[in-house]
Amino acid sequence: MKTLTMYQVDAFTTELFRGNPAAVLVLDEWLPVETMQNIAAENNLAETAFVKRNANGWDLRWFTPVHEVNFCGHATLASSHVLLHELGIKGELVFETRVGALRVNKKQSAYQLDFPSFPPEPVANLLPALKDITARENITAFQNFENVFIELENEQAVLDFVPDLPKITELDPFGLVITGKGEEHDFVSRYFVPHAGIPEDPVTGSIHSTLVPYWAAKLGKNHLSAFQRSKRGGHLLCELADDRVLISGAAVTFMKAEIYLP
Template sequence: MQELTMYQVDAFTSVLFRGNPAAVLVLDDWLPEATMQNIAAENNLAETAFVRPNGKGWDLRWFTPVHEAPFCGHATLATSHVLAHELGIDGQLVFETQVGTLRVDRSNGGYQLDFPSFPPEILTETPAPLQAIFGTDEIKAFRNFENIFVVLADEQAILSFVPDLPEILKLDPLSLVITAKGDEHDFVSRYFAPLAGIPEDPVTGSIHATLVPYWAQKLGKPNLSAFQRSSRGGHLLCELKGDRVLISGSAVTFMKARIYLP
């Protein structure tokens, strides 16, 4: 029987039970892919992160309850917190991932994540599921490689939105982000990914790699305060810097556990 240590971390928050929980396992080498997927399904969190040393830094992979994810921000933050805060690793953390090299630095008691920017691609035609979800074809929308983004009128529209998950599933292989100009923050958002086994994600770092270039252009400034308006909620301080998006946030450890594999 194999014993492994697993951490659970609330990311994009400094207060327990807020932000987005992620599980993190620091490995010597990858487990079989089916085993990593089974661990993620057992955890039933938005993401379980697996990280291993590669001689120069770290290799990082993320799994939802149903499949491997190409990009995850909150689990990157959670992994950085485990390596720095729980395991005492100093200095910049460099992760090799499916979306390229991600760098994380300690910043003002929290962490600054350096992600690639994925600028918005404007949709010229409205997909039929969006018309069903929003009841109109007069929709302002854009996309990136994994999500469709819909801009709503204001923050109240974000808060009152009730997701039609069966219709959102029809966007396959894409998931849905809604966003609007914020009242107290520059912009707000919510994220629905039922295809990934995540009806609503509490706080999502990866979507901000596209939201930040969109709102930076819209508002005419590179530094932005963002808030994800899920029931748990999470605050992200963002900066568009050339072809990179910098996102700052905090994290707190909820649990350290031993898991037992056959």
């Protein structure tokens, strides 16, 4: 029997039971993909992150309860918190991932994530489905490589949105982001990925790699305050810096546990 240490961290929050929980395992070598997927399914969190050292820093992979994903922000933040806060690693972290190098630095009581920018792209063939999902004829929509985005008229419309999860599932392989201009923050959002086993994600770093360039252009400013309006909620301080998106957020450890593998 093999024993591994696993952490559970609430990301993009300073309080327990807020933000987005992620599990993190720091490994000496990758486990079989089937085993990593089974651990993620057993955890039944939005993401379980697996981290291991490489010659220049760290390799990082993310799994939902259903499959491995290309990009996850909150589990990157959670992994950074485990390495820097729990394990005492010093200095900048460089993670090699499917979307390239992600850099993370500790900034006072928060962590700054340096992500690639994925500017919004036009939506064409998905427009009829999006109109059906929102029950609106005239919508503002755009997409990136993994999600489609809809801008609603204001923050209250984002809060009032009732997701039709079976219809959203039909967008597979895309998830759905809804966003709107905020009241206390520059913009707000919600995120639904039912085909990945995530009906609504509490707080999502990766979608801000597209939301930030979108709202920066719309509002004419590069420093933005964002809030994800899920039940748990989470605050993200964002900056558009050329072709990078910088996102700052806090994290707190909820649990350290031992798991037993055959």
